[in-house]
Amino acid sequence: MNQINKIFITLLTIEIVVGGGGRLLDPFNLPPLRYFLFAIAIFIFALNLVSLNARFKNGSLVTILMILALPIYGCLIGVLNGNGLSDIAFDLQPYLYIFILFYLCSLNDKLTEHSLTIFISATKIFSVFASFVYICYVLLLKGGVLNFNSLYNSFSLTQEFIFRPSGAFFAKSFFFIGIGALFFFIEKKYFLFVFSMVALFLTETRGVFLFAGIAVLLASLRLNGAMKNAAYIGLALAAGFALMILVGDRAGDSDSVRVNDFNFVIGAMDGFASIFGHGFGTQILDRGRIEVVPLELLYKTGVFGLVLSAIPIVILSLSTLIKSYTIRKLQIVCALIFAAGVSITNPFLYTPMGIFVIAMAINSNKKSS
Numbered sequence: 001m002n003q004i005n006k007i008f009i010t011l012l013t014i015e016i017v018v019g020g021g022g023r024l025l026d027p028f029n030l031p032p033l034r035y036f037l038f039a040i041a042i043f044i045f046a047l048n049l050v051s052l053n054a055r056f057k058n059g060s061l062v063t064i065l066m067i068l069a070l071p072i073y074g075c076l077i078g079v080l081n082g083n084g085l086s087d088i089a090f091d092l093q094p095y096l097y098i099f100i101l102f103y104l105c106s107l108n109d110k111l112t113e114h115s116l117t118i119f120i121s122a123t124k125i126f127s128v129f130a131s132f133v134y135i136c137y138v139l140l141l142k143g144g145v146l147n148f149n150s151l152y153n154s155f156s157l158t159q160e161f162i163f164r165p166s167g168a169f170f171a172k173s174f175f176f177i178g179i180g181a182l183f184f185f186i187e188k189k190y191f192l193f194v195f196s197m198v199a200l201f202l203t204e205t206r207g208v209f210l211f212a213g214i215a216v217l218l219a220s221l222r223l224n225g226a227m228k229n230a231a232y233i234g235l236a237l238a239a240g241f242a243l244m245i246l247v248g249d250r251a252g253d254s255d256s257v258r259v260n261d262f263n264f265v266i267g268a269m270d271g272f273a274s275i276f277g278h279g280f281g282t283q284i285l286d287r288g289r290i291e292v293v294p295l296e297l298l299y300k301t302g303v304f305g306l307v308l309s310a311i312p313i314v315i316l317s318l319s320t321l322i323k324s325y326t327i328r329k330l331q332i333v334c335a336l337i338f339a340a341g342v343s344i345t346n347p348f349l350y351t352p353m354g355i356f357v358i359a360m361a362i363n364s365n366k367k368s369s
Helices: 002-019 033-050 060-080 085-104 109-142 148-155 172-186 190-202 206-223 226-268 272-276 293-322 327-342 352-368
Strands: 161-163 169-171
Touching: 002 033, 002 109, 002 172, 002 352, 033 085, 060 085, 060 293, 060 352, 085 352, 109 172, 109 190, 109 327, 109 352, 148 161, 169 172, 172 190, 172 206, 172 327, 172 352, 190 206, 190 226, 206 226, 206 327, 226 293, 272 293, 293 327, 293 352, 327 352
Parallel strands: none
Antiparallel strands: 161 169
């Protein structure tokens, strides 16, 4: 079983990192490969249980149950508020991937080690490759070599790519360029760190660039002295201002949507709703989901749900940030903080990509305890 698990974990990791949002097969009218791999993971988990090869230890199961508590609570409040079952199911659907944690976080010690090693390696390789390809794309586009309209027509057949008026684009898998940049910074491979961050900068995606920078700052505070931290903060601020100039007035459109969402949610939060929320199945300005995940959680699950969602992140991160750490554990915790932070502007945390990062954080805690 160990060899089967090892091969499957490798395939699962590569699909998550390279596949991004899992919609690359849309142009071929094929279901996402991710669904198929998820089903296999649950099947192998069952085999691991039967063969006594599945092991939960050191609070891993408790952490998983705390993560599951959020969607269960959201559904319960939705039912109590009389929300439509189909609407509740719509909100619940992204959280179903959480069940893969039972497989990934019940691996034996050797497989847990393999899961962490292959995740870090795959992320770094992808970060370099995707950054190189994207920077080449930008240079060729600006040089007039590429036909933007043809590329746009091809890429827009799938929901994986978000294009900017300038021709820049963000692929959902570029989430892992941010994590790769973190890994390189912590390993002090500064050229590859800068290379990855330049690629992120050129995507004109402010939230991903911003929270990659914040996660790097947290890592720097653990790794470096005051002078290096001050220099990094200065460079980060300069890069942030440069990105604001690059994005220009286009930022106003997306910001206005977020401001309208914020005003609507705050205006609707009174009495018990502010504490317990309106439940899964409710809409925010006629939309089932919005970009700002904490704001959506506040509306649907109240302050109680926000706290519920934060507890596992804090538990998995706190000791590394304030106590002893290893390089690998710091890498995984900073990746988790990046995934949680970037969800303030783009929904990543409770997607397969974010859930996979949570799984690696749980496994990292297992190995360090």
